Amino acid sequence: MTDRPMDTEEAFEIAFDGYLAGYPLVTLDSARRRHPAGPNRFVHARPGEAVGLCSPNPHVVYSSAWLDLRGGPVVISLPELRARHFVMPMMDAWGEIFASLGVRRRGAGAQHLVVVGPGWSGSSTDDLPVVRAPTNAVWLLGRTLIDPLDDIDDGPWNDYFLTPKCLRSGMVADAPEAEWEPWPASVEPPDAEDFLDRLAALMTRHPPGVFRSALGRRLARLGVSGSRPFRLDDLPADVAASVREGVAAAHNSISESAWPEAPGSDHWNRLSRPGGGRLSPLERAAIIRRGFGFNLRDDAVYYTACEDAAGAALNGETGYHLHFEPKGMPPVGAFWSMAAYDEKGHLPAAGAGDQVGLSSRDPLRFNPDGSLDVRIQTQRPTGPAGANWVPAPAGRFRLILRTWQPGATVLDGRWTPPPLRRVTAGDRRPHRKRLSESVGVGSGAPHSAPGHLPDIGRDWMAPL
Secondary structure, three states, X not given: OOOOOOOHHHHHHHHHXXXXXXXXXXXXXXXXXXXOOOOOOOEEEOOXXXXXXXXXXXXXXXXXXXXXXXXXXXXXXXXXXXXXXXXXXXXXXXXOEEEEXXXXXXXXXXEEEEEEOOOOOOOOOOOOOEEEOOOOEXXXXXXXXXXXXXXXXXXXXXXXXXXXXXXXXXXXXXXXXXXXXXXXXXXXXXXXXXXXXXXXXXXXXXXXXXXXXXXXXXXXXXXXXXXXOOOHHHOOHHHHHHHHHHHHHHHHHHHHHOOOOOOOOOOXXXXXXXXXXXXXXHHHHHHHHHHOOOOOOOOEXXXXXXXXXXXXXXXXXXXXXXXXXXXXXXXXXXXEEEEEEEOOOOOOOOOOOOOOOEEXXXXXXXXXXXXXXXXXXXXXXXXXXXXXXXXXXXXXXXXXXXXXXXXXXXXXXXXXOOOOEEEOHHHXXXXXXXXXXXXXXXXXXXXXXXXXXXXXXXXXXXXX
């Protein structure tokens, strides 16, 4: 701390800016500590598996791993995936996606590369492409499309390998990290002292870099430094009160910004990772608050609905209908998928052989004119309409439409999903005159309201 006295306004601003910038660092560290596998090891979640996942996509296998680069590089090896969609962004400890693997960027062939930490100065290993990570902790979250006939126990994800290289000569591993209880990201209001104390230790482990170094100097004015524990009692009472107020105000700003785009007149809410470059601290924190497994915008754009076209909350006691015009299918380069979730982010329970969502890779039944009618309700519709069914949970729910490799009209906002209309009792019967008796497979290509915030304090990752 400097000799210049700290006033309450400055204390508020430092605490506010520190919480915005540090929220991803503290929250992701908590997720890393909760991860069910050790460092440099993949864990795979079966499609729709709820363990550790909030709002899981039932049409992909999630492959998650935390790299620890303190001891040296880690080689990532992926098999040939052929026509299967795959994406795996790499996120640093501060919540920035600095690289991404996937079919869109690197093709469907086998991929091998080596990830090195910010301080690595050794030779590149085995002449593999090198990716330099900004921090020694890196989160990988892969999504691999499953096909209806896949054997889940024998999929390509079982051939995703991480190989740590030997500790470089003369390199000293970091001291053991502090044992903390996971950061309760959903606590209202947050504990300012606990947060800033964690932030100080993590900034020592993951230096903030040139873009955040000024913030580090400002935080040091408050006594937030890795050299000693942070205690509010060390500050004057009025300054300590301003620190608490700054942290609470920043937390509120993050929560309010987590769903930045208001639903349109059709009550759909569009979500994507904003921008194509470096995000502002508030944007990055809002993404982490919303669900920190967000893909890059060019890889996926999400649409969520908690209300029908009349503005009534979605509820499993009612059936709903989506009508896609022949030229109004989601414009995607890979595929689209749809699923419904209860208020805790869980998929409806599936019986033997039952589906839990709908995808353009499923054997959809199109109408004779090329349009598509989708039903969202608790029970499978009888007859041909059952082919286009999205199971809904009982009670209030949220519907998510995911577009993978979204087209230009999705990216610029010109395309939106059709209105979600309530089905009357008489409409629950299949419309046989409108449904084609032939089965067509949706290719995912065009044919010739803010929901609740997931409680990521209980989940080790909250992907969409």
